[in-house]
Amino acid sequence: MAKSFLKAFLFLISFLMVIVVKDPEAATLHVPDQYKTIHEAVEKALPGDTVLVMEGRYHENVLITKTITVKSDKGPDLTAVNALDISEPVFKVLDADGAAVVGFTVKGSGVAGIYFHNADNGMILDNKTTENRNGIYLVSSNNNALTNNVASSNEQTGIYLELSNDNTLKKNIADSNKEKGIFLNASNSNKLLYNSASRNEWNGVLFWSSNGNTVQGNKVLRNTYSIILSNSEGNILSDNSTWTNFNLIVPIILVYIGILFYWIQRRIFRIFYKEEKDIQVNL
Numbered sequence: 001m002a003k004s005f006l007k008a009f010l011f012l013i014s015f016l017m018v019i020v021v022k023d024p025e026a027a028t029l030h031v032p033d034q035y036k037t038i039h040e041a042v043e044k045a046l047p048g049d050t051v052l053v054m055e056g057r058y059h060e061n062v063l064i065t066k067t068i069t070v071k072s073d074k075g076p077d078l079t080a081v082n083a084l085d086i087s088e089p090v091f092k093v094l095d096a097d098g099a100a101v102v103g104f105t106v107k108g109s110g111v112a113g114i115y116f117h118n119a120d121n122g123m124i125l126d127n128k129t130t131e132n133r134n135g136i137y138l139v140s141s142n143n144n145a146l147t148n149n150v151a152s153s154n155e156q157t158g159i160y161l162e163l164s165n166d167n168t169l170k171k172n173i174a175d176s177n178k179e180k181g182i183f184l185n186a187s188n189s190n191k192l193l194y195n196s197a198s199r200n201e202w203n204g205v206l207f208w209s210s211n212g213n214t215v216q217g218n219k220v221l222r223n224t225y226s227i228i229l230s231n232s233e234g235n236i237l238s239d240n241s242t243w244t245n246f247n248l249i250v251p252i253i254l255v256y257i258g259i260l261f262y263w264i265q266r267r268i269f270r271i272f273y274k275e276e277k278d279i280q281v282n283l
Contacts, residue, residue, distance in 0.1 A: 114135070
């Protein structure tokens with residue numbers, strides 16, 4: 001009797017331990033069906049959950065401090081988030097590991113559309129960050145994947161990494177920004193693969209005190225300067241397409257065309273003048 005009771009007691013304890021140790025099943029929180037705002041859903045989400053945002057236009061700033069995925073249901077063309085407070089990023093991921101922002105059009109921040117600070121192992125995927133101060137901005141954030149984003153038409157830089165290492169930037173578009181397309185500042189061992197950084201008003205890609213980065217297969221066209229390395233060592237550049245801004249070349253071409261026409265005119269003038277002079281001598 002005592003042994004049977006002991007076995008039953010031990011079984012009960014083991015069962016309870018399994019329940020306690022086992023992680024709760026990840027949930028999907030819907031906006032606006034369950035929660036009116038993205039911010040509210042993020043606040044309620046537990047690590048591992050997904051906040052799924054239906055199509056529409058939202059005006060808010062979203063702070064993410066845990067391992068969750070915030071994604072749109074219909075993609076960036078149908079789901080836009082504008083900054084409610086322009087002094088804050090639209091999406092701010094702070095002190096989080098493995099957070100993801102997927103599939104939004106992000107506008108109107110005086111800091112950045114998507115901002116990672118001390119956030120590692122995360123993902124920024126399929127977003128359009130435009131008309132912000134910076135499109136995507138990483139500070140002290142490592143081992144993140146930035147893939148298939150558009151970071152164009154921002155006031156300063158499309159994609160900016162500061163003190164951020166071992167990140168992968170792949171197939172992003174950082175075009176037509178008012179300063180730089182992609183800027184790495186004191187950021188090492190990152191991979192820039194098959195991105196576009198074209199038609200920016202200053203630099204296409206700038207490395208400042210950044211070492212050991214891999215830059216492969218990028219299109220860096222029609223910027224004032226294409227790829228600039230300053231105080232940076234050990235970077236590997238291969239198979240990149242570069243071409244300076246055509247607007248800078250046009251004046252030089254016009255000068256040479258002017259010189260060529262001037263030379264041709266002088267030659268023609270000398271020929272006619274010599275023929276006229278010979279006729280006068282013969283007369």
